[in-house]
Amino acid sequence: MANIATPKIFISYSWTTPEHQSWVIELAETLVQNGVDVVLDKWELHEGDDSHAFMERMVNDSSVTHIIMIIDEKYTARANDRSGGVGTESTILSNELYTKKGKNNIVAVLAEPNVNKPTFYASRIHIDLSNEEKYTEELEKLIRWAFGKFEYEKPVLGTPPSFIVAEDTGIVLNTNLEYKLAIDSLKKGKANVISSVKNYLEKLETEISKYKFDKNDTKQQFFAKLESFKAYVDEFKNITNEACLFRNSSIHRLYHKFFEELLTYQEVIPNGQSKLIAEIEFFRFITWILVLNYISILIKNESFDEVAEFLEEIYTLPEYFRNSENTKYRNFLVFKLYTDGFIDSLEEQKYYSIEGHLLKEFSNDQIVSFKELCETDLLIYLKSLVLALEEKEGGASIWWPNAGFYVLDRHNPLKIFAKSEKQSYFSEIKKILNIENLEFVQTVHALKDPHGWGNFYLPRWSGSFQSVNLITLTNYEKLKDK
Known part of the structure; x- marks a missing residue:
């Protein structure tokens, strides 16, 4: 007290x-x-x-x-x-x-x-x-x-918005005003909470669109742009965490729309202004980071219905999105991270996953830890396996867990499957994966390519003798009969 x-x-x-x-x-x-x-x-x-x-x-x-x-x-x-x-x-x-x-x-x-x-x-x-x-x-x-505790008290003086006074780092967050208004609305449960979060996400999208690349940009400039984006991610995580605490499903539909809009920055319009591979991969990477953080924060707050909704959502593809000539709509796999070679070229030393390494460098354990992001990456991979089995497809229909390697040295299940020993918790995870039991784990093991690269593969990174151990990660032995 x-x-x-x-x-x-x-x-x-x-x-x-x-x-x-x-x-x-x-x-x-x-x-x-x-x-x-x-x-x-x-x-x-x-x-x-x-x-x-x-x-x-x-x-x-x-x-x-x-x-x-x-x-x-x-x-x-x-x-x-x-x-x-x-x-x-x-x-x-x-x-x-x-x-x-x-x-x-x-x-x-x-x-x-x-x-x-x-x-x-x-x-x-x-x-x-x-x-x-x-x-x-x-x-x-x-x-x-x-x-001396009055009902109406003047709030503590805040900091000037970054568009008024840039911080010593030189990083100016032009979302600062919308961010503060949204945080205030969420914490106080104001009537304008939906519109304030919408304004913040729209402003964040606008600021993301300003990241442009020049053909003379070096990998140092690519890293500099990533570094400048970290502060935006911190704001995004704070807003998302407060949105989970607010418990209003309407807010999360705004996130679906936000992520769908981010796909437009990966378009390559024929005969239009050319986009550099570096720019496209930058947008893919930061979208992937935001998706992992979003789902990780939902899981941490046990907002399981929202996780399931996000992974079941059907997203409309921009006209000139990759492979959009075959389909105009796609599920969460549209956010799958793959590269055309630029990010891979950034390696100065050999990593099992350069994308996973960059995510580690990008993370600060604020609200969610790097390990939690890695576990979320593997959960999405599992979700894609379930869908691939339903559709009798594999390969490109499976989410590659770029960050998953960083939990592969563990001899314990993922946190969500360890907690699933409690029946009520496991029921929520089954809703996310849209399964009745863990039978799919044995099915994948039976179908997997022994070399690890077939339609139903268990990811193994170059230079690593380890691959995803679904039996261990899903706590299969303890949960198979639940």
Whole structure:
């Protein structure tokens, strides 16, 4: 529990009637029950004590952090006339408002409707406990005032949008404004949450479209462009994580549209402005990264319905997308990463998977870890195997898990299949894969090409003696009968 300072409050009031005194005592008891230390003459003074000296002492007591004036007609009259104990207190209070206690530490509480406040307090904001219908609401205001925790508080000053002041890194995120508005809408559950996320994704797409390559660009410039895109990925992950917490399926349809739009940057239009292989592969790579992060965050938040929806979605291909002459629509395999040689040429040393290595360099374990991205890559591969078996196809219809190698040295199942020993969790994973059991694992092993490159292959990277072990990764022995 947070260490919250206990406010100490002195209540100044008039002994107008026994009923009024009881009303004040009840209020004081309520405040004490809510963590407020109350100094009340009824509790502090006994026979033989000097009441006037007590009042003066309390108003001047440095340990008293706040003062409440209970306003009824008699209190106001005595305060204005400076008569009786109330007059003594109000003389001191009128001075305290501008000196030691401060103007925000003394408040008038109305105990009667339409009562006038003392002249010295007339223009100041009060709390009205005279209306029974609004008593609870006003009491909360009083308690908040005592603790200094107000309902409406100015937010902490943020940083200027990057289009106003570029950061020291020189990386300017032109999505910054849309990002902050979307995050705020998601966290506060605002009515405009759908439109704010839509605006962010559209702005991100616009910024992605600005990445252009020149024939004179070197691989260092390719890496520099990738490096500059990392900050956009971090924003994307934060937005996606908040969207999962918000739990609104309409938001995720915006992501489907966003990813579909990204396909247009891989078009090669005949007789149009030529696109360099480097540029096309750049767009393929960053789209692949965003897809892996999106699905990984969904899985981490156990948004399994959204994972299944994404993998079952049918995406419309741009007119001049690769192989679009054969089909205008495709499933998630449209985001499969393959290269025409440029990314492969970036290798300065031999990697089992240059794409997996670049993903590792690209990852910062913010929200989802590199291992989680690799496991997601393998889950999508498994999904593609299931579809390939249904359609009696293989080869190009299978997702190549470029990052999967980085979990192949493990002798344990993927996290989602380890957690699938719990029946309810496994039921969700089966929905994603659209299976009733893990029988497909044995089927693939029976059909696989012994050399690893047939229609139903178990990926093995060049120079590696390891290949995907479906039995281990799917926790097959423990789950086969579930």
